[in-house]
Amino acid sequence: MNPETQDGLERAFPFYVVCDVSQSMWKEGVYKPAPAAEGTSGRTPYDALREAVPDLLWKLEVDTTTSEAAHISIVTFAQDAQTFLPLTRPEEVQDLGELPKGAQTDFAKVFAHLATIIQADCAALEREYALKRPAVFFLTDGDPYVGSARQPDDRWLPERDRLAQLPYEPQIVAFGFGNIRPATLLRMATTTTLRDGTTRSLAFTAEEGTPVSTLVEGLIGTLFVTIGASVSGNGLDVRVPEGMRWLTAS
Incomplete structure (x- = not known):
């Protein structure tokens, strides 16, 4: 595909992969471990992220069609919340280092952080590129929890709304597994219009039965397919990961 648009500008399609690294993701014994080699204790969801994220970036780098436009x-x-990898072309990624580990799950802080960096990133990109709508892939295993209680919706939802209402209209895709409630995922995600004209939330939840670390690994793999399809089609084209289902509002 020709990376240039009709006005002669090269396209830029920003993608943000948001990874929950709270205690439940890395503490052994929280979830049934994925099968592991003999003599090991099994893989946590954090282990799956640690291995799969660099693989995702490598696949994006070597896929020439995707790397032409994807950031x-x-x-x-x-x-x-922190920017572990600032927005960049896949071929420019250097050694990532080790993903951090944390304790609690503060949705307000991560949505506020995303609003700040996406505003700045997109303002910079649109000076040189034909900017596509940014896409946020949010991966989490639990409801927001701060201090000794669940974080109230009225604490984090305004930050989520501020992100969704940026002039660049970021699309938020929520992937949930573990103990997160479907209602939380539906509140997090933005909506999309399907080919038949119906509107649907970009929220996905895990089916029961698959070890969470195995599910996370497959989910990251699906992001590669989704990013490639989106770049090729010039708009967000979300693929449902194996072991997950598309949520509908009741």
């Missing part, structure tokens, strides 16, 4: 950022969050 990728990795954001991690627990009690705080």
Whole structure:
């Protein structure tokens, strides 16, 4: 595919992969472990992320069609949020280092962080590129939890709404597994219009029966397919990961 648009500008399609690194993701014994080699204790969801995220970036780098337009950022969050990988072309990624580990799950902080960096990133990109709508892939295993209680909706939802209402209209895709409630995922995600004209939330939840670390590994693999399909089609084209289902509002 020709990377240039009709006005002669090269396309830029920003993708943000948001990884929950709270305690439940890395503490052994929280979830049934995925099968492991003899003599090992099994893989946690954090282990799956640690292995699969660099693989995702490598696949994006070597896929020439995708790398022409895709810009990728990795954001991690627990009690705080941080930009683990600033937005960049896949071929420019250097050694990532080790994903951080945290304790709690502060949705307000991560949505506020995303709003700040996406505003700045997109403002910079649109000076040189034909900018596509940014896409946020949010991976989490639990409801927001801060201090000794669940974080109230009225604490984090305004930050989520501020992100969704940026002039660049970021699309938020929520992938949930573990103990997160479907209602939370539906509140997190933005909506999309299907080919038949119906509107649907971009929220996905795990089916029962698959070890969470195995599910996370497959989910990251599906992001490669989704990013490639989106770049080729010039708009977000979400693929449902194996072991997950598309949520509908009741």
